Each structure stands twice: as C-alpha cells, then as structure tokens.
Amino acid sequence: MVINFNKKIRKRLSIVVVFILLIGGGGYLLKNESSVETLKPNDKKSINRYTMDVVFDDESKRLMCNQNIEYINNTKITLDKLYFHIYPNAFSKKEFAPFEKSEMKQAYPNGFNEGYIDLKNILNNDKKLEYEIKGDKNDLLEIKLGKQLNPGDKISIDMKYNVKIPNSEGRFGYGDNTINVTNWFPIACVHDDRGWNLKGYETVGDPFYSETSDFYVNMLIPKKYKMGCTGNIVNETSDNKKTLYKIEAKKVRDFAFILSTKFDINKDFYKGISINTYNLNKKISSDATKMAKDSIAIFSELFGQYPYETYSVMASDFYIGGMEYPTLVMIDQSLYTEKNKFLLEYVIAHETAHQWWYSVVGNDEISEPWLDEALTEYSTVLYFEKKYGKEVGEKLIKTMEIQTKNHASENIFKPTTKYRNSTDYSLNVYTKGALAFNEVRKKVGDKVFFDTLKKYYSTYMYENVNGVKFVELWNSKGIDIDRIIREYK
Template sequence: MRKTKHFYPLVFMLFLLGSCSIFGIHFEVHNPNHSGKTPHFSKETILLGELSKYRTCFDVFYYDLALDIAPESKSLNGTVEIHAEALTDFDTLQIDLHHNFEITALVEIESKRSLKYFRQKRAVFVLLSKQKNEKFSLKIAYNGKPIKAKKAPWKGGFVWKKDKEGNHWDGVACESIGPSIWWPLKDHASDEPDSMRLHYTVPSDLMAIGNGQYKGSTTVNNKSTYNWFISYPINTYNVSLYIGKFKLIQETYKGINGKSLAISHYVLEKNYEKAKTHFKQLHKHLALYEKRFGEYPWYNDGFKLVESPYPGMEHQTAIAYGNGYKNDADFETDYIILHETAHEWWGNSVTAKDLAHVWLQEGFATYAEVLYFEEKDGHTHYKNELHYKRIFIKNKYPIVVLEGRRWFHYRKNSDVYNKGAWILHSLRTQINQDSIFFDILQTFSENNKYKIVDSDDFIHLVNEKTKDNYNWFFNHYLYNNEAPSLSYYISDQGILHYKWSNTLPEFNQLKLGLTTQNKEYTITPTHKVQQFTLPKSEDGYWHFNFSNEVLFAIIKDKSLIKA
C-alpha cells in the first residue's frame, strides 16, 4: 500500500528555508515532545487481532469462494468452502465475518450436518469437535451489504463507483480492516491458504477480475461468472475483486533466469492506448527487483495491473492501479506501479505475521523504490530520494507496535514506510559492505518465499550474515519511537563535545561520519561526552557537518561543556 507522493518542488522550497518547519514538515530529523498515544481497542478489534486458542487450533490450506455481486444494490450473495486441518484437539473454532452479513447456512461438508455457532462482533465461534491432524471442511452461505470504504485503500472497504461512461467500476481494499468485511474466513495474517479458487458473478455487460490464473467464464441469464485460480499461498487481505468494463493488454516479460512471465493488464476501455505505453515501465521495475530480491515469486500465476477506482493496492498478481497514468518527478516513473510491484516480494511473498511488523512489508517496499533509482540514475538520486522521504518521519510511535491488535494506521504510524526505509539504509551504512547487505536482502526474500515472518527473523539473518550482533541497532530503531539523539556543543576553543542522549548503553557501536575542512572522519559516540578538535577555517570559524547517511537527531546542548 502506497503512502506518500513525491513532490520535488516542496523539497526545493525546504532546502531554501533550511531546517525550519513549514506546514508541520521538518527537513531535519526531529523527535516529538510527546510520543503518540496507543488507541483504545474495541472488543471487535481484539477478537480480530488476537491469536486465541480458537484460531491456533486449526490451519486453513484451501478456500473456494463463490460470490454473486449486485452492483446496483451494492450487495453480495456468496458461499465459501474452508478446507483445514486440526493442529490441536478442539471443540470450538473461530472464523470471522462482518456483522453486516447474515449467515444463511454453516455446514460441515464431510458429514453434511449443520453446525451450531454464536457470533460476537465479527467473530463467529463454530461448535465443532476435531482431533489433532484431522482434516475437515466447512461450507458457509451468506449475504448482505459490505461496508463502504471511507478512503480506500487506507480506510478500507468496498468502493462502488461508475466510470465516465456510466458503467459500474467497483473494487475492494481491506489490508488494515481485514477481508472478513466481505467474505468468511480465518482472518489473521499468520494463516495463508496454500491455494484458492474465486468465482465472481456479475451482470453480463461487466467483467470481474481476481487474483491468479484466469480459468474462463460462463454466461447464463444475463449474468457472467469469471473463474480464477491462485496456485500459491496468499495472505488473505490480498484476495481481491475488480468489476468494470475492462480491455485486456497482454505482454510477456523475460525474467532474469530466462523464464517468461505472462502479463495481462485490465484497463478501462478509454484508457487502452494510454495504458499500453504507460505500463511498459513495469518491465524495468521487475528487472531491478529480480536482481536485488530474487526471482519474481508468482511466475505460474502471472502478473497484472488492474485499473481501480482508488489509488493503488498490492493485491497479489492483480495489483490495483488508480494513479491516472501519471509519472512523477523524473517524468519516467509512476510511483504506484513502482511501490506496489515491490510488494510482490515484500508483503505478498514475504509476509509479516502480524501488522505490528508491517515495516517488513511497507518499509522494505519503500526502500525498494530508492534502490530502483540507484540502479537507474546512480547513488546521488538514491540519496536524494531518501532525504526526501526523511522529511516525513514523525517518530511518534515505535516501528514495531502491539501484536494481536491489527493496528496499522496510515497517518498515525506512517513511519513504517519512510523510517522503515531509513532503517535499512542506516543498516547498509553500518555494515559498510554492499555485497553483504544485498546478500541479506536477497537471502531474506528467497529463504522466506511464501512464508510468514517477524522482525526477529530479519535480525537473526543480519547477525548471521555479518557475523556480528546488531541487536543493539534494531532494539533502538524498531522498539523506541525516538530517533537516536546526539547532543553536541562547540567550545570557544573549537572543541566539539558530543554524546548520545536517549539511547541504551549498548548503542555505542553506531558509526557516524564527520566532515570538516573537506576531510571526512568517523566518530563512534557513546553515553559519555567525547571531544573532537576542529580545525579553524580561513574565516576564523569552525565548520563541520555530521553524516547525513544515518537516521539520528541532533540537539545543541551547552551543558556538555561542563560535563
């Protein structure tokens, strides 16, 4: 999911204004006077976010979703089969479905018997006894009207819209709010099905696009059913639906390993010629990501951009595109395509087990953007992109927040994007060997393909590859909301005094650059005041700059002279 838009005139203005604040945006890294408040979590949020025994007792390996969509009435009528295996003995399990929907049948497929259940908010507790390793299947019929998105994709839900020709043009986005707003399932990121089938029925003058492989359509009584098959594991918020009058663009991408990837874009008919040209840039994006992160994860299921009635979303193999065919600052790159395509590796293939660790998706995808520009235009453009993104870092909340609460607020905790990218950049400077750093990224991607991970998995790999212990680095950057603060002051004799002011004692290994009189030095601040004698320049003053390559804040503190 894309957060910020690039706007270089704003950056230029901020450079002219120096480090002052304008419209609440600061060019320098800053820490807030007060950290952000953890919100009150409702009963519904807790039931949706927690991994209770009613969820951990079973694993879903396959869904089959059949859905009849009525755009005029904005309603859904569907069935879903849930095929699962018991991980422990249990007598009750939890699935999830928004309370807007009525459940008209809930049946165990093997025994054909109706099952009793009770509902609490979105949670549906099904009374069913199974023993460990026993496989079972449920079939659920339901109908109702899904909630409308307030601001898709960030405030999720269904988007009911019409294109300029008056045709229905609809979609859904549900990363933070959860897919149980439109279909029944085990709604938790820790459980991905191994495969899935989708059957979407719409009025026959429209098309219904889903994830994965197109398996044909049938038309009966002015209704058409479009069938799709997802042959890989999928995190369930990525299961999606697009309805509209689309036209198909077919291409082939030649991958780094010689494989051919089938590309099938679906766009509004009036944008067909524009899209054919605009979407060509995708090939360059895929090539860089394959080079840095390994082979595209979904060759069997192809790739498609689908024109959507909202800005964008990383729906696996069926990415939502709604950016109006506009390139951004370099006039060659559409950031929606660039960012959402990166999610095919970070988020879709390698998936955070809980939204508390969503930086592994959003921070990595944001960093993938700047790596693209480094490859395309060189290291200077890479640094410019990073320094632009740094403007928007707020340091209000830790990067890793509470598990079990499905909490991902695109405004309050937007640092998972830009600060997440800066954490990776800062790590790169500390490792100071690109061969090791990029090996870490590619190994993390390839070793965890189609898997669920958390931050500790990445930290463990960093330590293993570097043969060093970087826990000190991640303990601060991930679990402390503030950026490391370096206090400094220059005495009348030109002696620079400096120390860390808000970090743990173990944070004494971070190396910073110091430039003075066109010479570069490396300093390693600690919690004790250290000194560096600055050479006097020809104008009689002392000039220096701290490194701009590591994420930290600076504080001028005269009391260091007395320390």
C-alpha cells in the same frame, strides 16, 4: 499499502463450465520472543483450501456465495473451535468504518453506505455447526466444531452467505468507475505460538494477517464487466448477459477481484509472467504497463524470482493511493495523469514490492507492520536507484531524512494500534523504516545486504515470519542488526 504524499495523494505512500449455486437472500526486535508456526520451504505439509461459488448481483451490489474450506490443523494443539475474519462487517455501521474521521467524506463521497456479510448457515458434512459473531466491530466469526481437531487433522466446512458491498472508495466498496472486492469472504484467522490472532479491522495501517492457501473460485458476473483477480482465469464462458469465470489461485494469502465496465486492458510479459494493467485513462496504459513490468523485473533480480504466472495492476476508485493483494494491486485512478506520472510509478513500484514482502513472505501486519512496510518502502527506493541511477535513489533518501527530522520521533517497531494517526504511522514505519534499512545497507555493504535479503526471501517463501526470525537470519551471518538500527526504536 502506500500512503500518499499530501493529504489527498501523503495519506498513504510514504470468475459452458457447469456448477450449481445455491443462491440465498524498546529493543522490540529481540524482546519479541513469539515464533510463527509455518511451512518450511518445499515441505509437503498441507495448506488450507478454499472453494467458492459466487454470483454477483449488479443492481443490489451483492455477492451470493457458497464457500467450502478444507481447514488443516497445522498447530501443535487440539482445537475445538475455529475463528474467521468477516471483515465486511466493519463497514456495517458508520462508527465501525475503518477510516479516520477526517477522511469520511473521501471514503463515502455520497454519504455513509453500509456493507456487511450475512451468514445463512455453516455446515460440516451436512450437520449444522454452532457459531457466534464476535469482535468490537462484529467482524470475527467463532465456529464450534462439536469435536476435537487433532494436530494434522483436516475438517471440511461449508458456508452460505451474502455480502453487501458498500458505496465507498476504500479497499472494499464501489465508486463511479470500479467495484473493489477485497477482504470480503470469511478467511481463517492465524493460529501461531501466541494463540489465535483475532485483531479486527483497524483504521490505521493494513490490519491483515493470513496463511498461504489454495483458492478455487467459480464466479458469475454481468457480461458488461471486465475483471481482474488474484490468480489465473483458467476458463471463461459467456452468454448474452453473463460471464462465468473459473479461477485458480494457488499458494496465496488472500483472494481479491475488481470489476469495471471502463477498463482499458494492456498486456505484456516478463519471463513467462503475464503482466496485465487495467486502466481508466487509455493514454497512460502503456506507461503503467512498463512501470509494472520494470518493477517485476527489478525486484526479481534484487530479491528472487516472482513465483506466480500473472500480475495485475488495477486503476481503482481508491482514494488512499495503493493497496497490495496477491498477484494484484489497486492504484488510485486519479494518479493516472501526465502530471502525476512520478507518483504513479512510485506507488506501482511500492505495491509491486509487496508481492515479495507480504504476499510471498508474510507477517502480522498489525503487530509488526515495519516487517513488510519498511522493507517495501526501501525496496521502492532501490527500484528507482536501479532504474534511474544511484543519484535518484540518494535524492529519495535525502527527502526522507528531511521529512523524518521534522516530524518522526516514534519507535518504528510499534504495532499499528500504537500510532496516533495514519500520517504518524506513515512517517515512522514507512519513511523512518526505509532509512533504517538504508543504514543497514551502508554498514554491511551491498553484497551482504542483498545476499541476505535473497536468503530471507528463499527461506521463508509462503510462510509467516516475525521480527525474531528476521533478526536471527542476519545474526547467522555475523551481523548485529539490532545494534545498527537501535536509534530507530
């Protein structure tokens, strides 16, 4: 995610196929010794599979959903319970809403409007499973399996639920132009060597942590809408009123989609990758497409090839700047003006960099936000340096130095929950974090720096990693990275 430069814009820079739908109403780096149980590159170990049938009701702004998940126990222990995040419930009450108090009017310009997930039933082979809704914001689902799930075993779970989308201009909600459907379905919590990761939808930062999975989605929506989504639309069939989409998204961490009746869609290609921009200001469409294409090209050259077939950049009713999802990013529609072109390019580049640092190489964004955000922010600097010249990159670094000199004094390796507010989080994790990576680059030289990042990317594709693994990779090259960035703790 990106935080805007000022209060409105420094808040965050730094779906004929036939199917049946059942419609229902300190030296932190080295001291963190946890390790993440993950798939090794090219390993044949199975990953979770989500199959969804979704109907969108435009009038009520509800999704009627049937979902099946084939969950594989990739842990080293026997499980008798599974946990899922049900993030929409964080929008069910005003006091739960994941926005700072000063931003509630921006998040809810028409006043607070609730969003939630209404679970109808949960089954395993037509047998009802017991479940309980937990968490401080009722955004955690505990399912009792009624049996033991041994390591390597698989279980099929069917869920029927409805989702109410709020009138909110955040990640999840709708405004005058777009309907943003993100973090909307029950998604399995990560179980790593620390156990279950059950953190809720926090206000500061990106409170998400998920495993790479395969998604197969059938979606029925009103024909008037144009849709961008994670993954590939493999079939599309329409009648006079509805469009049915069949979507596949393989080896991704999440599934998101955005709807609008107003999108101007612009397309281009880079080495077989379909670059799609969904714009609300047609005058900026070609510019946004070039920015997206340049970002994919530059980061593919710097870090390793973008591994998916599509990439979508979507203008959205989203006041916070930008937000990353696999193969799709949201961008604040107010940035699509001649006046804001530089900032638009910065945000697009930043969110595109997240396709490498978050989408392909994943991490716990709550416990270790620096691992994706600091590296992503510095990757944005590298984009401008590569595209416009070294002097431009140096100017960005100088600006960051000035900003952090006057404001940032915190340990950049803290979890999101330890920062006072989003501004404090941004200045430290993003800005100060980018400076830390710039310092590493200066100390080790460009060849070692970029070779190591390429190794990091190729080694941990589709995995979840942590700070320890990141440090170990540098140490394996004889580089004491912890010593280099000691002053940023």
